[in-house]
Amino acid sequence: MLIAQLTDLHIGEGRRLAYRKVDTAGALEKAVAHVMAMVPRPDVVLFTGDIGDLGSRDEYALVAEILTKLTIPYFMVPGNHDRRGPLRAAFPYATPVRADTGFVNYVVDDFPLRLIALDTLDEGKPGGVLGKTQLDWLRDVLLDGDGRDCAIFMHHPPIVTGIAHMDAQNLGAGAEELAAIVSVHRDRIKAIFCGHVHRPIHTIWAGVPLMIGPSVAHQVAFDLRADGPSAFVMEPPAMHLHVWDAGQHSLMTHLAYLDRYDGPHPFFGPDGKLIV
Ligand SMILES: [Fe+2]
Numbered sequence: 104m105l106i107a108q109l110t111d112l113h114i115g116e117g118r119r120l121a122y123r124k125v126d127t128a129g130a131l132e133k134a135v136a137h138v139m140a141m142v143p144r145p146d147v148v149l150f151t152g153d154i155g156d157l158g159s160r161d162e163y164a165l166v167a168e169i170l171t172k173l174t175i176p177y178f179m180v181p182g183n184h185d186r187r188g189p190l191r192a193a194f195p196y197a198t199p200v201r202a203d204t205g206f207v208n209y210v211v212d213d214f215p216l217r218l219i220a221l222d223t224l225d226e227g228k229p230g231g232v233l234g235k236t237q238l239d240w241l242r243d244v245l246l247d248g249d250g251r252d253c254a255i256f257m258h259h260p261p262i263v264t265g266i267a268h269m270d271a272q273n274l275g276a277g278a279e280e281l282a283a284i285v286s287v288h289r290d291r292i293k294a295i296f297c298g299h300v301h302r303p304i305h306t307i308w309a310g311v312p313l314m315i316g317p318s319v320a321h322q323v324a325f326d327l328r329a330d331g332p333s334a335f336v337m338e339p340p341a342m343h344l345h346v347w348d349a350g351q352h353s354l355m356t357h358l359a360y361l362d363r364y365d366g367p368h369p370f371f372g373p374d375g376k377l378i379v
Pocket residue numbers: 111113152153182299300301
């Protein structure tokens with residue numbers, strides 16, 4: 104089973120450039136074209152938040168128009184730049200909430216790996232929270248799954264990455280409680296997929312692999328200084344491709360670039376000969 108994770112689209116109304124520089128709508132079009140051209144093609148796409156930039160209906164209408172070319176199943180969780188109401192209205196099939204708790208929490212049981220969507224949005228604020236409703240809901244679905252292997256996908260990472268201006272807006276309240284729940288079920292939670300930091304970052308958290316996916320549009324500058332300013336860079340847009348092997352109960356994550364950049368520069372040709 105192949106899971107493509109596309110994150111932090113930041114689509115602006117009328118194809119508005121993000122930061123007056125980044126063609127995020129064009130970046131999403133390229134990402135969709137890339138996914139659709141892949142052989143083998145991913146089974147499902149997970150959008151881990153910041154679908155829109157301001158969370159308006161017009162932004163989501165533009166996303167929906169671009170995603171008409173994405174003809175494989177896809178699912179979404181909101182990020183801090185999203186608004187639940189307009190997001191759910193535009194993408195009911197990609198946010199299949201069963202019991203309406205007011206949050207975009209749901210489970211996808213259609214694939215060999217169970218996918219659990221967890222809503223960390225604290226609407227209007229940059230940082231994320233998990234309140235009692237979401238934590239109780241997660242506890243229940245983890246007890247419910249007949250012991251099936253699963254992955255959780257959510258926007259805000261519950262970790263300190265070292266990129267200070269992003270750590271200031273990570274998952275705050277509820278992170279400790281989440282760690283306790285995840286730890287209990289660590290044998291069958293195969294991974295947690297997050298967005299928000301716009302960079303590929305990997306760690307083990309609460310006994311489980313946790314990966315932050317790179318943005319399909321623009322990246323956050325790599326800067327581990329404690330007083331590093333908020334800064335963005337145009338590194339190659341990319342995605343994570345998660346490969347789930349149900350027979351081996353193993354998950355592997357690849358980084359795949361989505362657009363042209365100064366490279367790649369092969370030094371072995373297709374005939375196996377060294378290029379000098
Ligand atoms: Fe973002």
